[in-house]
Amino acid sequence: MEKIGIMGGTFNPIHLSHIMIAGRALEYLKLDKILFMPSKLPAHKDNDELVSEKDRNAMVKMAIKDYPGFEFSDYEMKRDGYTYTADTIEHLTHENPDVRYYFILGGDSLAQFEKWHKPEYILEHCALVCAPRISDAVGLKGNNEEFIKIAKHLVEKFTRKRDNGSVFVPEIHFIPGPLVSISSSDVRNHIKCGMSITGMVPAGVDGYIAENGLYTDAFFESIKQDLQKTLTPKRYKHVINVAETAFKLALSYGVDPVKAYTAGLLHDCAKFYSDEEILKEAEKYGIVPEPAELATPCNLLHSKVGSFIAAEKYCIEERDILDAIYYHTTGRPGMSILEEIIYAADILEPGRDMAYTPSLDILRSEASYDLDMVVYQLLENVVPYLKEKCKDSICTMTLDTYEYYKKLISDRNK
Numbered sequence: 001m002e003k004i005g006i007m008g009g010t011f012n013p014i015h016l017s018h019i020m021i022a023g024r025a026l027e028y029l030k031l032d033k034i035l036f037m038p039s040k041l042p043a044h045k046d047n048d049e050l051v052s053e054k055d056r057n058a059m060v061k062m063a064i065k066d067y068p069g070f071e072f073s074d075y076e077m078k079r080d081g082y083t084y085t086a087d088t089i090e091h092l093t094h095e096n097p098d099v100r101y102y103f104i105l106g107g108d109s110l111a112q113f114e115k116w117h118k119p120e121y122i123l124e125h126c127a128l129v130c131a132p133r134i135s136d137a138v139g140l141k142g143n144n145e146e147f148i149k150i151a152k153h154l155v156e157k158f159t160r161k162r163d164n165g166s167v168f169v170p171e172i173h174f175i176p177g178p179l180v181s182i183s184s185s186d187v188r189n190h191i192k193c194g195m196s197i198t199g200m201v202p203a204g205v206d207g208y209i210a211e212n213g214l215y216t217d218a219f220f221e222s223i224k225q226d227l228q229k230t231l232t233p234k235r236y237k238h239v240i241n242v243a244e245t246a247f248k249l250a251l252s253y254g255v256d257p258v259k260a261y262t263a264g265l266l267h268d269c270a271k272f273y274s275d276e277e278i279l280k281e282a283e284k285y286g287i288v289p290e291p292a293e294l295a296t297p298c299n300l301l302h303s304k305v306g307s308f309i310a311a312e313k314y315c316i317e318e319r320d321i322l323d324a325i326y327y328h329t330t331g332r333p334g335m336s337i338l339e340e341i342i343y344a345a346d347i348l349e350p351g352r353d354m355a356y357t358p359s360l361d362i363l364r365s366e367a368s369y370d371l372d373m374v375v376y377q378l379l380e381n382v383v384p385y386l387k388e389k390c391k392d393s394i395c396t397m398t399l400d401t402y403e404y405y406k407k408l409i410s411d412r413n414k
């Protein structure tokens with residue numbers, strides 16, 4: 001009996017995890033071939049960011065053309081309405097009764113499998129092949145313990161005695177890891193924020209995406225155009241560097257990278273004001289300046305004023321983004337991870353070279369795994385510098401933040 005794998009999904013866009021999973025399934029299960037079958041309109045997904053059928057088909061064909069055993073199928077694309085796996089399996093097994101089909105899915109899909117349309121039909125007419133990404137198994141011991149439990153549950157629930165007296169037992173396989181942890185949403189987020197997708201998608205797919213302007217975000221593009229008009233070239237470069245640094249740090253800490261990028265992009269959106277102008281803006285928004293802020297208004301008040309501008313001019317509604325902008329200059333005791341990311345990224349971005357923080361390269365490395373420590377070390381360098389240069393004109397919030405993180409690290413090391 002011929003053994004054919006089915007690699008379904010929106011492929012929006014196709015990425016290297018798809019290729020790796022299919023390659024491992026082909027080899028591990030000794031399949032004759034694998035059909036890459038893009039879904040036209042999945043019933044269980046938000047299709048707002050779905051690009052055209054033509055583009056998704058083109059990217060899949062481009063991605064698999066050099067892989068023996070990989071074959072493109074447009075069967076689901078030709079169907080009208082929502083795409084259900086059970087209907088596809090029914091059609092294929094009816095047309096090809098001498099073929100054993102293996103449907104490949106991720107760990108997150110296996111966890112939701114019982115909620116699929118006619119799961120019992122799928123299990124009876126094809127084998128399932130589960131390929132959890134690394135991110136699916138975070139916190140698990142060893143291999144795929146949690147997913148193996150799910151598989152055992154499915155086997156127990158759907159095992160049944162047939163009318164002819166035989167016993168049907170679902171067939172579920174696991175692809176051994178490690179597997180690359182990439183998702184289509186990861187790729188889209190990188191493109192949306194202007195980040196490189198090198199190493200995330202198969203050869204040629206990145207070029208196709210760029211040439212056709214896929215997944216770009218008009219909102220971010222309009223913000224960048226506006227900031228280029230209002231900020232100096234040096235300041236604008238700093239803003240882009242902070243946004244990109246924040247995006248990367250967010251990935252290390254499980255924070256929404258698009259939120260981090262947004263906060264980084266807008267953290268200095270009020271930096272173009274003069275001292276006199278920013279004091280007027282502060283009064284407009286009901287901000288009562290501290291003595292230190294009155295001494296150097298733009299240097300300190302731009303973060304607070306910028307938070308209001310981000311909400312009013314750029315329509316940012318998320319409180320966590322606005323707070324990250326508001327506190328990026330002074331910090332605050334007990335900052336959220338997003339706030340810490342923007343506070344650190346403002347200093348650690350690659351264009352910075354600060355005399356009072358000589359160990360920036362070390363801190364840039366450390367920031368990816370110990371953000372609390374990095375924030376503390378930055379404050380430990382900044383506060384003595386401010387005390388020397390500004391004497392008594394230091395924001396009380398900065399001093400309170402320093403004491404908070406000093407105690408936090410001290411308690412941690414006890």
